[in-house]
């Protein structure tokens with residue numbers, strides 16, 4: 001019988017890719033959603049292996065009974081379900097209490113390992129951080145700073161992840177955490193997601209200029225692959241894995257997009273023409289490379305993201321898009337000054 005893995009938020013941007021890759025590896029997947037029969041999850045049934053090895057169940061992260069039913073008999077749990085916005089009344093409970101419930105119930109159920117999707121927002125948002133030191137396992141966002149700046153997503157995710165570690169230690173649960181940065185690439189789900197909105201505004205004319213910020217990016221398939229490798233590698237538990245390919249200044253991101261898709265009204269000017277380009281934080285993705293990860297170069301996932309937006313009708317389809325450069329030839333000048341602003 002196939003080994004069973006539960007994926008919370010299975011129909012989401014990263015969750016859908018995790019389900020796809022698990023099914024492709026022969027695993028049985030129990031996906032969760034707040035509404036298991038929601039038409040927005042219908043795309044999951046079209047995945048190879050879904051008919052034989054996918055089940056979907058309704059889970060309310062605040063209702064432990066629903067989590068108990070979802071985790072029963074599972075070898076692993078990958079917890080991706082989370083709101084992604086800065087409305088405190090709507091985010092704090094599902095993220096903080098929801099994550100605590102996932103860890104408690106997984107420990108009760110004897111799950112072998114839980115992999116939590118955290119966020120780079122739990123690491124870099126700290127005014128006392130040394131900008132020249134790469135983020136590491138002990139880098140945490142400053143909660144007071146998050147509150148003061150109303151970064152409620154980072155605030156909630158930081159408390160949730162810290163709580164998960166504390167609880168996992170107390171319960172003897174094997175926990176590992178994947179820390180994605182801005183994730184882009186092909187959308188499997190029919191609806192728009194938060195991180196894809198990040199580039200949509202540059203394609204629609206919604207942004208006339210770009211901001212003076214730098215952020216780290218990663219391919220959605222690589223983010224999913226990272227969760228699976230971290231779940232499966234015998235010694236991968238007990239640490240935080242930054243899942244990032246590279247950092248780009250927003251100007252460089254726009255230049256790559258414009259090089260691939262010159263038909264769109266992609267901004268060419270920075271909103272801030274006075275200050276030097278802001279740098280991003282430093283990070284290392286070596287721990288994931290040590291698990292065999294190879295990170296897809298940015299021009300590929302930007303290309304796939306835009307194609308996907310065209311295919312799903314979020315943007316018009318120009319007739320003459322450029323051919324994607326070969327994978328081995330990343331665009332020139334793509335290593336840019338680094339700085340991370342909020343997601």
Ligand SMILES: NC(=O)c1ccc[n+]([C@@H]2O[C@H](COP(=O)([O-])OP(=O)(O)OC[C@H]3O[C@@H](n4cnc5c(N)ncnc54)[C@H](OP(=O)(O)O)[C@@H]3O)[C@@H](O)[C@H]2O)c1
Nearest residue numbers: 009012013014033034081082083094117119180182183195
């Ligand atoms: N995408 C990124 O750039 C990025 C970067 C860093 C970290 N992350 C983290 O990665 C995980 C997945 O992100 P994603 O981009 O795949 O997000 P997504 O597309 O929005 O999917 C997340 C899923 O979570 C569920 N969800 C949303 N609000 C919820 C709530 N209030 N209570 C319970 N479930 C809720 C939804 O499933 P149902 O509606 O079916 O219940 C949704 O499909 C999240 O934990 C996110 O914080 C993402």
